Amino acid sequence: MLKVGQTILSQSRLQICAQRLLVTSSAHLKAAQAQAVEKAERPAKEVKEDLSFVMNIFRGQIETKQLFPYPNVLNTEQRETLEMLVDPVNKFFEEVNNPAKNDQDEKIEETALKGLWELGAFALQVPQDLGGLGLTNTQYARLVEIVGAHDLGVGITLGAHQSIGFKGILLFGNPEQKKKYLPRVSSGEYAAFCLTEPSSGSDAGSIKTRAVLSPDGKHYILNGSKIWISNGGLAEIMTVFAQTPVNDPKTGKIVDKVTAFIVERSFGGVTNGPPEKKMGIKCSNTAEVYYEDVKVPIENVLGGVGNGFKVAMNILNNGRFGMAAALSGTMKACTKKAVEFATTRKQFGQRIDSFGAIQEKIARMQMLQYVTESMAYMISGNMDTGSQHYHLEAAISKCFASEAAWNVCDEAIQVLGGMGFMKDTGLERVMRDLRIFRIFEGTNDILRLFVALTGIQYAGAHLKELQAAFKNPTANLGLIFGEASKRVVRKVGLASVPKMDHLVHRELAKSANLIAKDIDDFGQAVEMVLIKYGKGIVQEQFILNRLANATFDIYSSAVVLSRASTALQNNSPTAQHEKIIAEAWTLEASERVANYLKAISSGKNLDNFSKMETISKKVCENGGIVQSNPLNI
Incomplete structure (x- = not known):
């Protein structure tokens, strides 16, 4: 849950303090800082450093340790x-x-x-x-x-x-x-991940399945059901999440907390319903699974009693990069079909790949595939080098890949025209299969909020640290001066925009600095949102979605700049092509970021958000569309 203080330090107060600090002579400043080091008292709670590129852009900071150079981790x-x-x-x-x-x-x-x-x-x-x-x-x-x-x-x-x-x-x-x-x-027994329930979708903490310790203390007795479980009708070994009574050390009371269990079908009491009829991914088995008085040995608790939510989130976070990798392959296949058709089909005496409308479609298909693939291998490389700071990046890759693949498949069908709509071409099956990827393993809507709120919490913690520093300004002069002076010079136009050109190949320097400016603007927007809404930001989903979208564009741009730079440095045969992709993507992404940030700060857009909220409430109250009948019949 978001933990931003009710009263965030106001910009005006920061500016006044900074202005006073700025007139201090450098000699006095150095002396004061030296004295502060000797008498330092830490702020109430030190903010833990995070190496995530995405996490740090919420502070307007550029953290590149996991981004440059593009990972090459295979020996x-x-x-x-x-x-x-x-x-x-x-x-x-x-x-x-x-x-x-x-x-x-x-x-x-x-x-x-x-x-x-x-x-x-x-x-x-x-x-x-x-x-x-x-x-x-x-x-x-x-x-x-x-x-x-x-x-x-x-x-x-x-x-x-x-x-x-x-x-x-x-x-x-x-x-x-x-x-x-x-x-x-590894040798023939299927496994399944059993979390979702009829009354618990994105809210994993609301599950009803329960497991209570048996009187002899040797087993947990598991009862409940799970829905839409992939491999649910096949799995012999399942990771099952259930509420368990746990002693809360803070209060001394018994409370329910989620625990993960390794459950075998052979334990008895495990059954499943028939395979679900689905829009796509039809060959995968999806079924409801039931647990009735299943005796689970206590040694089959996974990750510790009461730690189930942590286990579930880590499993999902750890696996999301694989979705981006798979869907980058899907996009390659769809683009190949579109190109094969476009380069052989003639209309008006010309091959259709010579028409600008088709060229734009194919260019965007290539760009989306390149971004998705670049994210997948960036994150897998980070994980292989031992990073623990990739969860936001993995969530972004899942959202981006699932939406990009849908768009690429849709445009491939459009390039093929009527042929693309026919079953034999195979694209209609791919489109049906793709639709689920924006829903399962964390809906894209929830993951957008996850990215935005996690980043805001990190930025808010730094503002709280600054607030705490003002309680003992002498001891924390360095922190106050650094943060406050940065805000003042930014406000009066004296600050230089942070640079990224030294991180990329010289041919991509212009694009890199464009994204660096976006990061600076983004950090200011996040600070403004924190000051304006405080803890209430958790309810402002119109704003959170736009912050998340801006995050997607900034991260994706940085990733492709890293990959294209490596291609240029290695004189790859495709380096110039990759450079053009990176430039084109970065330019359009930067324009989108500017629009998202404008929407967040513009009173006109905020008023429109209110209008959309009113329209939605009216439609829901009415049970459907609300409007007059133009024919009166």
Whole structure:
């Protein structure tokens, strides 16, 4: 929950203090700072440093440790291993798996499933000594990209199993749990992630499934149900989340907290409903799962009693980059079909790829794919180097990829015209499959709020730190002077815009500094929002969505500038093409950021937000559209 103080330090007070500080001679200032170091008293609560690029832009700061240079994390052995896997996986999806038949039959053919298990596709990141391939996140992303290019339904079956199904055991399992379960999920037993309930969707904390300790203290008795569980009708091993009574050390009272459990179907009392009928990803099994007096051994608690929410969020955060990798593959496949058609189809005596309207579509398809793929490998590279500060970036990649892939598929259909609408082309199946990606593993709407509120909380904590510093100004003179003077010179136009040109290849310096200015403007907008709304910002979703969208554009621009710079520095054969993509994307993204920030600060736009709220309330009160009948009949 947002923890911004009710009274945020006002800009005017900051400016007055800064102006007084600015007239202090440098000699006196250095003496005062030296004295302050000796007598330093820390502010009430020191803000923990975060290396996330996205987190820091909410303060108007440029944190580049995880962004530049673009990660190149595969050693020679890992690269050779990946090269040995890419061709067999490609060949399998081209020659064995039949996506059209899987979709029609609403299940994956047995020969394909058997082949996937034999390839090791269900255990890509399980350590080798426990039966898996032991791949890094970057290696995993490359193989998932191939799956996404061919069959998203199969991709969901694989992802539900390992990206979230048993991922909790990999992340939080103790040695005994890993030794017992990882070999099983690597050799034929399906796994599932069981969180969502009929009354609990995005609000994971409101789940009703309960687990209580048995009288002998050896088991938890689990009762409840879960809905829309991928692999729910197949899974033998499940990560299940339930409310458990826990002693609250602060109050001494018994309270309910979510706990994660490893549950086997063989425990008894676990059943499931029939496969759900879905719009897309039809070949993946989705079912409701029921738990009736299931006896779960206490040693099957995962991550500690009462820590289930943390376990669930870490599993989801850890797996989101894989969605971007898969969908970058989907976009490649859709673009390939559009290009094949556009370069052979003639109208009015010309190939249609010579028309500006088609050229713009294809250019945007390439740009969206490049951004998505760049994010996927940026985040996987960060994770492989041990970063713990990637959760906002992963959430952005999921949202961006799911929306970009939908747009690319839609435009591919448009390029093909009537042919694109036909079932045999395969794009209508891809479009149906894609629709779920904006909903599951955190809806894009909720993830936007997550990004905005988490970043605002970080920025607000720094403002609170500054407030606390004013209680003992002598001891905190350096902090006060640094923050306050920065605001004053910015206000009177003396501040120079922060630079990023030294981080990128010289040919991209102009684009980099454009984004640096956007970061500075964004930080000012966030500060203004904090001062104006305080804790009430949590309810201002019109504003939060626009802050999130601006964040998406700033992060995506920085990522492509990093990747294109590396291509230029390495004299890659595609370097100039990548440079043009980065320039084009950054220019348009910067324009969008300016519009988002203008909407946040403009009274005219805020008034329009109020109008939209009124319209929505009226429609909901009426149970549908509210308007007069133009024909009066």
